[in-house]
Amino acid sequence: MLIKKGAEASLFLEEWHGLKVILKKRLSKKYRVPELDRTIQIQRTKHEPHVIHRAKEAGVPTPVIYMVDLAEATIVMEYVEGKQVKNVLNELPTEKRIKLCRYIGELIGKLHGSGIIHGDLTTSNMILTPTGKMVFIDFGLSEQTMEVEAKGVDLHLLKRALHSTHYLYADECFETIMEGYEKTVGEKEAKLVLEKILEIEKRGRYVSER
Amino acid sequence: MVGCMRKGYCLGIESTADDFGVGIASFEGEILANVNHSYTPEKGGIHPREAARHHAKVAGKVIEEALEKSGIKIDNLSVIAFSQGPGLGPCLRTGATAARALATYLGIPLVGVNHCLAHIEIGKLVTEATDPITLYVSGGNTIIAAFEAGRYRVFGETLDIAVGNCLDVFAREAGLKPENGKALGRIVEEMAIKGRKYITLPYTVKGMDLSFSGLLTAAVSLLHEKKHRLEDVCFSFQETAFSMLTEVTERALAHTEKREVLLTGGVAANKRLQSMLKTMAEEHDARFCGVPREYSPDNGAMIAWTGILCFKHNLTVPVEKSFVKLKWRLDEVEVPWVGE
Numbered sequence: 001m002l003i004k005k006g007a008e009a010s011l012f013l014e015e016w017h018g019l020k021v022i023l024k025k026r027l028s029k030k031y032r033v034p035e036l037d038r039t040i041q042i043q044r045t046k047h048e049p050h051v052i053h054r055a056k057e058a059g060v061p062t063p064v065i066y067m068v069d070l071a072e073a074t075i076v077m078e079y080v081e082g083k084q085v086k087n088v089l090n091e092l093p094t095e096k097r098i099k100l101c102r103y104i105g106e107l108i109g110k111l112h113g114s115g116i117i118h119g120d121l122t123t124s125n126m127i128l129t130p131t132g133k134m135v136f137i138d139f140g141l142s143e144q145t146m147e148v149e150a151k152g153v154d155l156h157l158l159k160r161a162l163h164s165t166h167y168l169y170a171d172e173c174f175e176t177i178m179e180g181y182e183k184t185v186g187e188k189e190a191k192l193v194l195e196k197i198l199e200i201e202k203r204g205r206y207v208s209e210r
Numbered sequence: 211m212v213g214c215m216r217k218g219y220c221l222g223i224e225s226t227a228d229d230f231g232v233g234i235a236s237f238e239g240e241i242l243a244n245v246n247h248s249y250t251p252e253k254g255g256i257h258p259r260e261a262a263r264h265h266a267k268v269a270g271k272v273i274e275e276a277l278e279k280s281g282i283k284i285d286n287l288s289v290i291a292f293s294q295g296p297g298l299g300p301c302l303r304t305g306a307t308a309a310r311a312l313a314t315y316l317g318i319p320l321v322g323v324n325h326c327l328a329h330i331e332i333g334k335l336v337t338e339a340t341d342p343i344t345l346y347v348s349g350g351n352t353i354i355a356a357f358e359a360g361r362y363r364v365f366g367e368t369l370d371i372a373v374g375n376c377l378d379v380f381a382r383e384a385g386l387k388p389e390n391g392k393a394l395g396r397i398v399e400e401m402a403i404k405g406r407k408y409i410t411l412p413y414t415v416k417g418m419d420l421s422f423s424g425l426l427t428a429a430v431s432l433l434h435e436k437k438h439r440l441e442d443v444c445f446s447f448q449e450t451a452f453s454m455l456t457e458v459t460e461r462a463l464a465h466t467e468k469r470e471v472l473l474t475g476g477v478a479a480n481k482r483l484q485s486m487l488k489t490m491a492e493e494h495d496a497r498f499c500g501v502p503r504e505y506s507p508d509n510g511a512m513i514a515w516t517g518i519l520c521f522k523h524n525l526t527v528p529v530e531k532s533f534v535k536l537k538w539r540l541d542e543v544e545v546p547w548v549g550e
Contacts, residue, residue, distance in 0.1 A: 007464035
């Protein structure tokens with residue numbers, strides 16, 4: 001069953017050897033030559049599970065990868081049971097919301113500390129499981145770098161997403177996330193990243209679409 | 211609606227880089243003249259001071275020719291527009307000086323136009339696009355932009371060199387020379403048509419941003435290896451660069467859900483790039499709007515037309531404050547006429 005069609009890949013919810021799985025299939029593009037199309041599909045089909053694995057090493061829960069099928073440019077991974085943070089955040093009492101945001105910040109700090117840039121940090125890409133575990137999904141746009149610029153952009157995109165979906169307490173959430181972030185990466189690094197975020201905002205290119 | 215809607219004409223001067231262009235447009239959006247004179251370096255790329263010297267030399271002649279073609283008397287002009295940035299300092303200053311002199315002499319208002327904005331506005335005028343995603347590709351710029359909340363927002367851009375610059379340097383390294391008035395990019399395009407074999411080259415897309423420096427370095431070392439046919443290297447180079455451009459434009463299109471894709475800038479003349487974007491646009495049920503060759507490279511008409519849009523919204527600039535802005539970003543510009 002098709003559940004999402006993006007610019008680059010389609011997501012299907014399927015049953016696979018008795019397991020509920022997500023099948024992520026990268027789409028072939030008619031505009032590019034077949035050789036290049038193939039190369040890009042294979043590269044990205046390999047890259048995503050690799051980063052998902054590295055995130056686990058960094059201590060950030062991500063879906064279990066069951067299979068990588070290069071010929072079909074498809075990744076078969078665990079369907080994570082739970083709720084998207086997007087749908088949870090608005091329902092929570094203030095105290096719990098703050099706790100959750102601080103936890104999110106700690107996890108992002110772990111990713112960045114290991115040089116993993118998620119590339120699409122939104123509250124739809126974080127799943128809260130019934131046991132209270134937070135699982136990060138969709139590493140399709142991720143990259144691996146220690147550059148402050150990349151970290152700044154990553155967090156700025158999250159800030160922008162918060163403002164569009166949780167505008168009532170977006171600032172509070174972001175501040176708390178940054179507290180958690182600082183707890184993991186340390187005061188010095190957090191300050192550098194925060195300054196970078198402000199600089200990026202001043203450039204005006206990432207101004208909110210609202 | 212502000213400003214005056216009486217009949218009027220605007221003369222626009224473009225001089226951000228190697229082209230000195232003068233265009234004349236009517237307030238109703240009719241282009242009456244579009245004359246251009248290019249500086250061609252004897253070898254290598256653009257030398258800013260040499261280009262500026264060229265512009266100063268041809269300015270009078272090009273202005274005269276544009277007036278003659280338009281059939282408008284100089285006294286009938288109601289506003290003067292010039293390209294205020296972004297661009298090369300000496301070149302910008304030469305065009306600005308000519309514009310200030312004209313405005314002062316005629317006693318009419320002066321408008322400073324953002325060069326990138328002008329490319330989008332003339333593109334919309336001639337293709338009848340209303341609210342497109344724009345891919346603007348030239349020697350100095352590589353930008354994916356769309357109108358969102360009062361301004362043209364930059365959704366993606368190059369992190370290092372512009373795609374046109376990348377193409378030119380590659381062509382020069384390959385020993386290709388501009389001939390019979392054909393630009394270097396055109397010669398690479400013709401070579402690429404004869405290419406058959408795709409050789410893998412670095413493909414660098416970061417979210418909606420692009421990087422071309424790695425591609426250039428790798429393509430140049432392929433040339434020096436001399437293991438492949440030049441046609442195949444040109445083909446592979448072009449396929450890689452243009453696929454990157456099409457991918458980020460597609461991402462921006464999916465994100466904004468616009469219905470039109472506008473292609474403009476000097477590199478827009480490339481037929482392979484046009485066909486890639488058209489294929490991509492059709493897959494999203496969007497209309498492909500390719501800006502015709504007369505209005506896609508740098509030209510004076512785009513400055514004249516955008517000058518009119520600004521003038522109608524009282525966005526004029528006093529001569530003493532008309533400094534050029536070398537790094538003037540598209541997303542800093544107010545565009546009150548969009549979405550009216």
